[in-house]
Each structure stands twice: as C-alpha cells, then as structure tokens.
Amino acid sequence: MLDLGCGPGTLDYPTYRHLRFFGVDQYPDAASAHWPANAWLTLADAERLPFADQVFDLGLAGFVFEHFATPGAALRELSRVLKPGALLHLSIPRSNSLHDRLYRFTFKGGGHLQRYSLESFVEMVYAETAFKLEGYAPSQGGFTWLRDVPSGEYLYGLLFRSFRAWAQLGWHPLEASDYRMLFRLGDRGGYQRVDHVCAHCGTAFLDAPGQGTWQCHGCGFVNIKVPSSVTRHLSPETHV
Amino acid sequence: MFEGFRARFLQPPAGEWYRKGLVIESARTTADHTLPRLGAIFPGVTWDLLSRRERSGFRQVFQIKRPLGGLRLLWAARRSYDLVAFFHARGDRDLRIYSWLALLLMRPRRFFAFIERGDGLWLAAEDGPRIRKYFSDRYGWRRRVDLAAWAIRWFASGPRGWAVSMGRGLVRTIRSIGLLVYATVSLAWAVLLLAFFRLFYDTRHYRFRFFTKQAALHPERELGTRESPAS
Numbered sequence: 510m511l512d513l514g515c516g517p518g519t520l521d522y523p524t525y526r527h528l529r530f531f532g533v534d535q536y537p538d539a540a541s542a543h544w545p546a547n548a549w550l551t552l553a554d555a556e557r558l559p560f561a562d563q564v565f566d567l568g569l570a571g572f573v574f575e576h577f578a579t580p581g582a583a584l585r586e587l588s589r590v591l592k593p594g595a596l597l598h599l600s601i602p603r604s605n606s607l608h609d610r611l612y613r614f615t616f617k618g619g620g621h622l623q624r625y626s627l628e629s630f631v632e633m634v635y636a637e638t639a640f641k642l643e644g645y646a647p648s649q650g651g652f653t654w655l656r657d658v659p660s661g662e663y664l665y666g667l668l669f670r671s672f673r674a675w676a677q678l679g680w681h682p683l684e685a686s687d688y689r690m691l692f693r694l695g696d697r698g699g700y701q702r703v704d705h706v707c708a709h710c711g712t713a714f715l716d717a718p719g720q721g722t723w724q725c726h727g728c729g730f731v732n733i734k735v736p737s738s739v740t741r742h743l744s745p746e747t748h749v
Numbered sequence: 750m751f752e753g754f755r756a757r758f759l760q761p762p763a764g765e766w767y768r769k770g771l772v773i774e775s776a777r778t779t780a781d782h783t784l785p786r787l788g789a790i791f792p793g794v795t796w797d798l799l800s801r802r803e804r805s806g807f808r809q810v811f812q813i814k815r816p817l818g819g820l821r822l823l824w825a826a827r828r829s830y831d832l833v834a835f836f837h838a839r840g841d842r843d844l845r846i847y848s849w850l851a852l853l854l855m856r857p858r859r860f861f862a863f864i865e866r867g868d869g870l871w872l873a874a875e876d877g878p879r880i881r882k883y884f885s886d887r888y889g890w891r892r893r894v895d896l897a898a899w900a901i902r903w904f905a906s907g908p909r910g911w912a913v914s915m916g917r918g919l920v921r922t923i924r925s926i927g928l929l930v931y932a933t934v935s936l937a938w939a940v941l942l943l944a945f946f947r948l949f950y951d952t953r954h955y956r957f958r959f960f961t962k963q964a965a966l967h968p969e970r971e972l973g974t975r976e977s978p979a980s
Contacts, residue, residue, distance in 0.1 A: 615943045616952055657955075658946045667939045674932035678925065 511565040511590060513555055513583075514573030517541065522548040531565070533558065555583035560590045568597035572687075574630070575601055575621045581637045588638040588694060597640060597692040601625045608650025608686035615658065627688050632700075639698035643691045650686030708732050767794055767831030767858070772807070773819075773847050774800040774836045787834065794832070799823075799847065819847060827855040 512519050515532030517540030522530050530548040532541070533555065541550045553559050556579055568591050574580045587597060602609040604624035612619050627645065634640050652668060655661035672683055703713040705723065709730035723734050770791065772784065785806060787796060798807040799819050813819045833855055835848045949958050 611940070611943060614940075615947050617947060657952055658943075658950060660942075664939055664942055667935055667942075671932050671935035671939060674928050674935070678928055678932060 510567040510569060511558075511560075511587075513568065513570040513587065514576070515541075515550070518544060518548065519569055519571045528567075531560070556586060558586045558590050562589055563592045565591050566595050567591075568595060570597065571600040572602060574599065575604070575623045575625060578622055580623055581633065584634060584637045584640070588640060591694050593694055593696060595694050596643075597694065599690045599692060600687060601630055601690075602650075602687050603627070603647075603685060606650065606686040607682040608652070612654050616654070619654070630688070631690075634692065635698070635700040637698075639695045640692035641695045643693050645688055645690040647685035648687045648689055649683040705732070705734075767791065769830050770794045770796045770832045770834060771826070771830045771857075772796050772798045772800075772834050772836060773851060774798060774802075774804075783836070791832070797830075817846065820850060823847070823850050823854050828858075830855070831858045833857045 510528050510530050512530050512532040515530075515534050515538075517538045518530075518532065520530070523545045526545075526547055528547065532544075532548060532550045533553050534550065535552065535554065537550065537552060544550065551559060555573070555577060568587055570587070574583065577583050591597065602612075602621070603626060604610075604621070605626065609621070613621055627647075631642055634642070652665050655665050655668075658664065672681075675682060701715060703715060705714040705716065706712070707714075707725035707728065707730055709732075710725060710728040712725060712727040714726070721734060722731050724731050770787075772787065774784070784798075784804065787794075795808050796806075797809045797811065798804055799811045799813065799822060801813050803810055803812060811819060811822050833851055835851070950956075951958055
C-alpha cells in the first residue's frame with residue numbers, strides 16, 4: 510500500500526499487519542523512527558516516485574494534493590505505480606469552507622498551493638488519469654491543525670462550542686469541509702463533458718446549436734442557452 | 750369530582766369511544782413491525798387499511814392502484830370511521846395527498862392520529878393513554894360540539910392562553926438572541942486568537958517570534974523542517 514504524504518503515518522500501521530505500507534513524504538517525521546516492521550518511509554517527490562510501474566494494490570493520499578505545485582504530475586505518477594483496478598483513497602479540503610479558510614488564515618496559506626472544489630478536483634483527475642470515482646463522502650473539518658498552535662485544546666473547545674451554537678441557530682459552517690473520495694484505476698482515461706442538458710427530459714448533448722436558445726432533439730423543448738462568457742471553463746470540449 | 754371528566758374527555762377508554770379505524774399507510778416507508786403495534790395503543794379497535802400493499806391483520810385492505818385511487822373510498826367512507834391514522838405522513842408524496850384529502854373530506858367521529866414515526870415513542874404500549882390524550886386534545890375537532898370540551902378550549906384560548914403563548918414566545922426569542930450573541934462572541938474570540946498566532950507564532954519552528962530563545966528548549970522539534978503544519 511502506498512501512503513502518499515504520510516507524515517507521521519496516515520494510518521495506525523501496526524493494526525494492519527497483513528499490509529505492507531510504503532510511506533512517501535518530502536520531509537522526515539520524528540514519528541517515522543518508531544514505525545513497525547511493515548512500514549517503510551521513502552523521501553521523494555510525488556511527481557517522481559521511485560517505484561516501478563504497477564506495484565501497489567492500494568493508494569492513500571490524505572490531504573496532500575492541495576500542497577502540490579503540479580498535482581497533475583502527481584496523479585499521473587500514482588496511476589503509474591498502482592496496479593490496474595487498484596483503489597485510491599483521496600482526501601482534499603474544500604477551499605471555500607470556513608475550516609480551510611481558518612487554516613490558511615492562521616498559517617498564512619499553510620502550504621495550500623491549490624484550491625479545490627469537488628467538481629474541479631474530479632475534473633482534473635479524469636483529465637489526467639484513468640481513475641474513476643467510485644464514491645465520495647463530505648466530512649466535517651476536525652481542526653487537527655490546532656495541535657500545532659499553543660493552547661490548541663482551548664481553541665478547539667471554543668470553536669466547538671461556537672459551532673454547536675451556530676448549528677442550533679441553523680448554520681452549519683463545518684459541513685462538507687473536506688471530501689473523502691474513492692477512485693478505482695480503470696483501463697481508459699479521459700472524459701466527455703456534457704454541458705447541455707434538456708431541462709424538460711434530461712437528455713444530454715455535447716453541443717447545441719443556436720444563439721439564445723436551443724431545442725432538445727428528443728422532446729422538442731426549447732432551452733435557454735447559457736452564454737459561453739459565463740461558463741468560460743465549461744465550453745464543450747472532449748478530453749480523450 | 751374530576752374522575753368522570755378525566756375518564757370521559759382526557760383519557761377516553763379505548764373501545765368505548767372508538768371501535769372502527771382506518772389506517773392510511775405509505776407502503777414504501779412503514780416498517781412491517783410497526784402496524785401491529787397499533788393494537789397496543791388503541792385496543793379494541795378494528796382497523797381497515799388504505800395502502801399500496803396487501804397486508805394481513807386488518808379487516809379490510811383497500812389497495813391503491815394509482816394516484817388518487819383511494820379518493821372514492823375516502824369520500825364514500827368519510828363518516829364511517831371513529832378515527833383515522835396516518836402512518837409516515839412525511840416523505841411520501843402520495844401519502845401527503847391522501848392525508849390532506851382525508852383532512853378535507855373525512856369526518857371521523859373522534860379524531861385523526863398522525864403517527865409519523867411509527868417505530869419509536871409513539872407506538873410504545875405503555876404510552877398508550879398519554880398518546881390517546883394527545884391525539885384527542887390536538888386533533889379532536891369533532892368534540893367541539895361537546896360543551897365541556899368547548900369550554901376547555903375557550904378557557905385556554907382566552908387571555909390566559911394568550912399570556913402563556915406570549916410568554917413562551919418571549920422566552921424563545923430571548924434564548925435565540927442569547928445563543929446568537931454567544932456564538933458570535935466565541936467565534937470572534939477564537940478568530941482573534943488565531944490572528945494573534947498568525948502574527949506572533951512561527952509554526953515552522955514552533956516558537957513565538959518575540960521569544961527567539963524558545964527554539965533551544967525544543968531541539969527535538971527541529972528534526973523535520975516542514976514547510977507547513979499538518980492540515
């Protein structure tokens with residue numbers, strides 16, 4: 510199992526004695542000196558993994574892709590070292606969430622070089638690799654980074670009580686702070702973007718002629734066409 | 750003195766007040782084990798069922814074949830039942846239609862029973878008297894023709910009732926305002942502390958910037974020169 514951006518260890522390695530973990534990180538962590546016999550640490554860049562092709566059965570990348578300067582290259586390396594059909598568990602923070610904003614505010618960016626939403630991240634994965642999304646789950650922010658500041662426990666309690674009060678008032682700012690995703694490496698990459706979906710029957714089209722409106726070929730319903738200036742990044746294109 | 754009053758109006762004995770009931774059920778959301786519990790809550794009642802599924806344990810089962818398929822039944826039997834119970838009125842569009850139609854059309858002799866969570870508190874057998882009282886108090890609009898019940902309602906809806914409802918509203922408003930102030934102040938205080946750490950705390954070397962000698966106290970933290978803390 511490949512643990513990309515392992516830090517002190519993403520999982521409790523001794524619990525999974527039947528697995529062999531290969532942790533990869535750019536900097537050593539003090540905890541890695543106490544890792545069990547089934548875990549090894551490799552210091553390397555994610556863009557150039559020092560492993561042969563198709564050697565790992567599982568991949569794990571927890572909250573690292575927002576730190577990469579070239580996440581596309583890291584994704585391609587992951588698809589290279591993982592076996593066909595292998596699973597990849599990915600976690601990213603939603604950059605618009607209050608949790609991630611507080612983190613970046615406190616640590617002056619905190620090394621988060623990328624800003625992701627679920628859609629933009631999946632779009633990037635599909636454009637770069639043959640990974641296909643099998644499932645995802647939004648999760649609340651856990652404020653684990655407060656361990657790195659003085660009186661972090663007090664701050665955590667303060668924020669916890671505050672957000673609990675906000676929740677009673679109907680505001681849930683910590684909802685969907687992070688996304689946990691499960692990908693499976695397929696045999697074919699690329700995707701086709703569908704940006705015209707009939708509002709009446711739901712039929713999807715890659716392109717629709719016409720200026721202000723377009724008529725559905727299936728049901729004849731006349732849809733309003735969104736100007737391309739609004740959906741700049743949603744222009745009809747095919748990545749194969 | 751009040752025993753007879755209580756027995757008659759507040760805790761009506763089952764089987765004397767109502768003997769015939771109709772259950773309107775959502776076949777997609779009601780668990781199989783919930784419907785038989787009706788017998789514990791309303792003992793002595795013979796139930797009919799309006800549903801999409803064929804079920805046992807009922808005198809008659811009227812199966813809905815299409816949307817609004819049970820409309821004729823609701824109209825024809827609008828005065829035939831003592832009580833009408835809705836199961837899981839939320840979450841099923843067709844059942845909501847039937848609940849509204851039943852409320853508009855039907856005139857049960859006693860009351861409607863809205864049982865929207867049929868597998869929990871509402872169907873515990875020991876809560877039967879309390880549940881019957883709740884239903885009869887809240888939905889027993891047919892009882893308004895009864896002078897005593899009407900007097901109770903009139904008393905509760907008078908100035909005292911207004912005072913009680915206004916007091917409750919005031920308490921809720923004060924509570925919401927207090928909660929809002931507490932949530933805002935605590936969040937602002939937390940953000941202020943984070944801003945302080947942003948200005949004066951060096952997360953790369955785990956020390957305050959104005960205590961430069963602190964680094965010597967924690968040499969073990971200098972092992973990894975990480976670019977950023979774990980997020």
